[in-house]
Amino acid sequence: MELPYSEPYKIKMVEPIYPSTREERVKWITAAKFNLFNLKSNQVLIDLLTDSGTGAMSDRQWAAIMMGDESYAGASSYYNLKEAIKNIIGFDYFLPTHQGRAAENVLFSAMVKEGQVVPGNSHFDTTKGHIEFRKAHAIDCTIDEAFNTTLEHPFKGNVDLNKLEKVYKEYPKEKIPFVIITITCNSSGGQPVSIENMKAVSELSKKYGIKVIYDSARFAENAYFIKLREKGYENKTIKEIVKEMFSYADAMTMSSKKDGIVNIGGFIGMRDEELFKQASFYNIIFEGYITYGGMAGRDMNALAVGLDEATEFVYLQSRIEQIAYLGKKLKDAGVPLQQPFGGHAIFVDAKRFLPNLPKEHFLAQTLAVELYIEAGVRGVEIGAILADRDPDTRENRFPDLELLRLAIPRRVYTYKHMDVVAQGLINVFERRNEILSGYRIVKEAPLMRHFTVELEKI
Ligand code: F0G
Numbered sequence: 001m002e003l004p005y006s007e008p009y010k011i012k013m014v015e016p017i018y019p020s021t022r023e024e025r026v027k028w029i030t031a032a033k034f035n036l037f038n039l040k041s042n043q044v045l046i047d048l049l050t051d052s053g054t055g056a057m058s059d060r061q062w063a064a065i066m067m068g069d070e071s072y073a074g075a076s077s078y079y080n081l082k083e084a085i086k087n088i089i090g091f092d093y094f095l096p097t098h099q100g101r102a103a104e105n106v107l108f109s110a111m112v113k114e115g116q117v118v119p120g121n122s123h124f125d126t127t128k129g130h131i132e133f134r135k136a137h138a139i140d141c142t143i144d145e146a147f148n149t150t151l152e153h154p155f156k157g158n159v160d161l162n163k164l165e166k167v168y169k170e171y172p173k174e175k176i177p178f179v180i181i182t183i184t185c186n187s188s189g190g191q192p193v194s195i196e197n198m199k200a201v202s203e204l205s206k207k208y209g210i211k212v213i214y215d216s217a218r219f220a221e222n223a224y225f226i227k228l229r230e231k232g233y234e235n236k237t238i239k240e241i242v243k244e245m246f247s248y249a250d251a252m253t254m255s256s257k258k259d260g261i262v263n264i265g266g267f268i269g270m271r272d273e274e275l276f277k278q279a280s281f282y283n284i285i286f287e288g289y290i291t292y293g294g295m296a297g298r299d300m301n302a303l304a305v306g307l308d309e310a311t312e313f314v315y316l317q318s319r320i321e322q323i324a325y326l327g328k329k330l331k332d333a334g335v336p337l338q339q340p341f342g343g344h345a346i347f348v349d350a351k352r353f354l355p356n357l358p359k360e361h362f363l364a365q366t367l368a369v370e371l372y373i374e375a376g377v378r379g380v381e382i383g384a385i386l387a388d389r390d391p392d393t394r395e396n397r398f399p400d401l402e403l404l405r406l407a408i409p410r411r412v413y414t415y416k417h418m419d420v421v422a423q424g425l426i427n428v429f430e431r432r433n434e435i436l437s438g439y440r441i442v443k444e445a446p447l448m449r450h451f452t453v454e455l456e457k458i
Pocket of ligand 1: 049050051052099100101102124126127182186215217218255256257265266
């Protein structure tokens with residue numbers, strides 16, 4: 001008989017997690033105003049709130065931490081990271097930042113002006129937040145297939161070139177600072193973008209004189225899907241694919257908390273010295289001097305190693321296959337999911353899960369609360385609460401996709417944990433007809449309300 005698959009690592013350090021009773025969880029989530037961000041981590045058994053900054057570092061990364069150089073200027077850790085970015089991604093210029101949204105803040109300060117438009121593929125919420133904060137607009141040009149969760153399509157993160165060209169024709173060049181492609185596309189379900197699409201966006205944008213920027217948080221997972229699904233890339237290494245992907249971009253923002261496999265950090269990568277100089281000004285006022293930009297030297301060292309490990313096939317295989325294992329269990333039980341399964345998470349289609357509830361009841365949030373009460377598993381709403389209000393009309397925005405995201409931290413949980421998550425959600429699915437109402441908002445912030453929103457049961 002063929003031997004079963006096992007993780008390509010063993011565990012050297014463990015951290016206890018605490019079981020709780022259903023009664024305790026009801027009490028805690030009520031006190032948290034039905035917002036899972038308000039829970040204490042020890043009130044959670046399996047934490048799938050995010051895969052951001054929640055990964056486990058390797059022994060090589062911890063060794064690099066000990067070698068961190070904390071010099072204010074010109075630290076060796078900065079040069080280690082610069083070399084890793086040059087070798088793995090290919091950009092000559094980079095600026096460290098404390099996390100991904102800080103990279104957006106710095107780069108967009110240099111590039112985005114009031115009244116401009118920024119097309120892209122389902123911009124992530126902080127990206128959209130930083131665009132709208134500057135009184136500019138994000139225009140979604142994702143392919144329509146991405147919004148049909150039952151449809152199998154290998155690259156649901158792709159940009160629709162017709163939609164993009166329409167934007168390029170409608171607005172003068174001066175109104176479009178860049179197009180931003182998110183790889184993988186978090187908001188459409190951790191879905192990848194093909195090399196073919198990246199290349200086509202690059203060619204079209206060149207024709208109109210528009211810069212191409214990648215929001216690169218999960219770039220390595222994107223490369224893994226290209227290797228598996230795109231013709232001509234089967235025999236290329238992940239590192240070769242990554243290099244080609246970035247060859248079609250002018251610059252990138254990075255949240256290193258994802259495919260950098262570190263707990264905090266980010267950076268901006270750039271091809272052009274002029275842009276680097278402009279962005280450096282904002283890096284210094286917002287983040288820190290250009291050779292540390294909000295990161296400790298030790299963390300830059302760990303990131304340099306993390307980028308190397310994240311672009312190794314065996315690591316990506318263990319990560320993405322674990323997510324597919326969870327996805328398959330849920331799918332076999334009939335739970336409606338975004339398909340194909342995403343690179344960092346399983347996305348549950350709350351509209352199909354709770355078809356009888358009106359959208360004003362915040363379906364994905366309702367599901368997130370139910371799963372927490374059922375099994376102590378914390379997921380996150382990627383739906384109408386996250387979508388915020390329209391900046392002009394102040395009406396609630398109800399996106400096409402209303403998803404409960406179960407994001408899997410890197411190298412943290414085992415297959416047994418996935419079994420618990422799956423059974424918890426299947427139990428909720430089996431009693432879905434007993435869920436007769438959702439939640440209404442009682443308090444919210446003007447922007448990025450999901451972090452602090454307070455809800456009550458309808
Ligand atoms: N871009 C994407 C695609 C992201 O998923 C995130 C963060 C960011 C940018 C911002 O990076 O958190 O380091 O400031 N996503 C996290 C998540 C928060 O849970 O998906 P950050």
